[in-house]
Amino acid sequence: MAEIHSNQQGLGASGGDPQIHPRAKEFDIPKFVMSKHAELINMILETKSMDDKERQYWFHILPIMSTKQVDKLRAILNKEKTKLSQIDQQYKNKIAGIQKDKVNKWEEKGLKEKFAKIKKQEQSAEEEEKAAEEELLKKLEDI
Numbered sequence: 849m850a851e852i853h854s855n856q857q858g859l860g861a862s863g864g865d866p867q868i869h870p871r872a873k874e875f876d877i878p879k880f881v882m883s884k885h886a887e888l889i890n891m892i893l894e895t896k897s898m899d900d901k902e903r904q905y906w907f908h909i910l911p912i913m914s915t916k917q918v919d920k921l922r923a924i925l926n927k928e929k930t931k932l933s934q935i936d937q938q939y940k941n942k943i944a945g946i947q948k949d950k951v952n953k954w955e956e957k958g959l960k961e962k963f964a965k966i967k968k969q970e971q972s973a974e975e976e977e978k979a980a981e982e983e984l985l986k987k988l989e990d991i
Contacts, residue, residue, distance in 0.1 A: 869893040891925040
């Protein structure tokens with residue numbers, strides 16, 4: 849790999865400039881690209897749709913891209929990030945729904961088991977009462 853041109857000194861220190869992603873030092877990125885397109889560099893490094901070879905390609909052609917092309921690349925990466933975030937949220941919601949459903953079913957099963965146990969206890973108590981009643985009636989008849 850060629851010498852890394854990523855000079856991160858000063859970036860992010862002024863308060864207005866974004867911090868450069870820690871992975872930036874793994875790539876050959878010209879200093880002026882780092883200072884002019886710090887946010888875009890971070891977007892390129894964070895995208896899931898590129899491998900490192902593709903990332904390096906974009907870092908090399910950024911200096912010759914027109915403003916319109918840079919804006920289009922930024923828009924594409926923003927859209928990808930937004931879509932992935934939406935998919936991730938839908939997935940989380942679906943998982944939460946499944947977990948809630950399982951908890952509800954588990955609670956329902958627990959309640960059914962409790963009711964069955966109570967019903968069994970009631971039947972047992974009724975049978976004991978009936979037996980005690982019959983025994984009492986027998987004693988009364990014997991008197």
